[in-house]
Amino acid sequence: MTDAIVETKGIEVRFPLPTHFLAREKPVLHALNGVDIAIQPGESFCVVGESGCGKTTLGRTIMGLQSPTAGEIYFNGQRIDQMDEAARKPIRRDMQMVFQNPYASLNPRRNVFETLAEPIRHLMPEKTGPEVRAQVEEVLAATGCDPSWQRKLPHEFSGGQRQRIAIARALVTNPAFIVADEPISALDVSIQAQILNLLDDLQAERGLTYLFITHDLSVVEHFGTRVAVMYLGRVMELAETDTLFSAPKHPYTRLLLDAIPKIEGGSFDNPREPGELPDPVNMPPGCPFAPRCPMAEARCRTERPELRTLDNGTQAACHFAE
């Protein structure tokens, strides 16, 4: 395997919950608990999981929007999580992000040109005015936007058009790595496919690497190279996309796959798994999935399974996976 473009080593993010300032106990929410992933250049690394499992926090932490409480983040072998702004600036060109909600991710008072020119002006100050203009027009063409959009404001566009503009903004500094945080979940189904195809085409043309965050497994199946299944701030299973769908090893992955609505042999006939998400503030000592797991035994409630590599190359955090 080649060297990873982005690598996280044991990153943890803890949010202190608001309390009275005299309170003795300071409850802490564990959003990420020791996540280790290594994203290879050119792949589409998908992260799936239920809401609240920490997948968005993972993306934001890698982008530096959230500083990790513990752990290390590397980009092309350089540690970036403790870099000062001056040293990080050249790296920011190579890392960009596409956000979930295209209605909130564009500044409503800026026209498209200003929105797209800002990253170039800030991160590539050596560019002259005409070069900035040329680069903006090039990226607009690449994302299927009309050049006449430049002078328009975001409210003049539909959701799909806005998301194209947001993708154009992410591409305008020619990055190598893009975090896409649920980029299609706020869009109409008919538009979702267009945006996915656009991301696919751009990856082929520009050799992009994606960290693709989603809760939609059918998108993963279409789009992903490898998949990490997250649950309560931990990676439960990490596998090649095909392997994950054909031979899921972790009971949680199986639960997710069963939940995909099917036309025949409807999944609604099967009895649902019991239990709920444990409280992320007071985590149980054992496996976080044990309260919902059909295979759970006494060992699962006391001993937390670590992520280990199985025979077929899948990594799973379960005592019984093989």
Next chain:
Amino acid sequence: MISLKGFITRFLSDPVAIGAGSVLLILVLMAILAPFLAPQNPYDLMQLDIMDSEMPPSWKPGGDERFLLGTDAQGRGVLSTIMYGTGISLLIGIGAVIVQGVLGVTLGLIAGYRGGWIDAFLMRLADIQMSLSTLMIAIIVLAIFQAAFDANTYADYAIFMLIVIIGVAEWPKFARTVRSSVLGEKSKEYVDAARVIGLPPRKIMVTHILPNTLTPVLVISTIQVAEAIMTEAALSFLGLGMPTDRPSLGSLIRSGFEFIFSGSWWITLYPAIVLVVLILALNLLGDWLRDVLNPKLRRGDD
């Protein structure tokens, strides 16, 4: 966001807005053009004649054609003093709102964006400031100022002092409004997008968040101008505002009030009417602006 064209259409379709707007325009023009329009310069002692004092309006018996609305105790034409006084009142009102706005918007922006202890500190400061009445602070400061300096120094700096005092005392209104809109804006993803490219916080605050929080600022500015003019009028009425030789509307009302029992009602009445009309126009315009700029109250026609 409303377009300029929609804004003008809304303005022209609302009789209250047209009324308030044109009254305000007339008063502002009257104040600005006072040196050219006023029949007399009330600041120029050469033009005053003590023999003209306390003349009734020109249509009353004993009135003089030179003084349409009569004269005050020093022989100044009431019409001329109103024209100059409106200017001073507006100057203090607008000046104080600029001070309030600059202070309040800056502190509100920092409090909202930084959060944490900075936010807590600034907002508690605002709470303390709000719990002290503006009038009370102004009375204390101006009384000390008046006692510490001689009358001439006081007269020279009175406008400046009033602007600063009213400005500083009312900053929490702007700060709170701005802070609450900043809290709403800063969680939006366009702010994250700006942070992803490493834009420094100061730049994000000024170029991204500030333009999106200015709508409510515009609305309270209009209301606050009215409020500041009223505060100044109240202070002047108490003898702590503008001195009688450079009168604002408030000090005009006060200087006439002494003569009201001797029958010279016009010295007080006419400035008071102008003050009420000015405040009413500003408040109506402010209310109208709030309705227009609030998308939830927007009608479907624009």
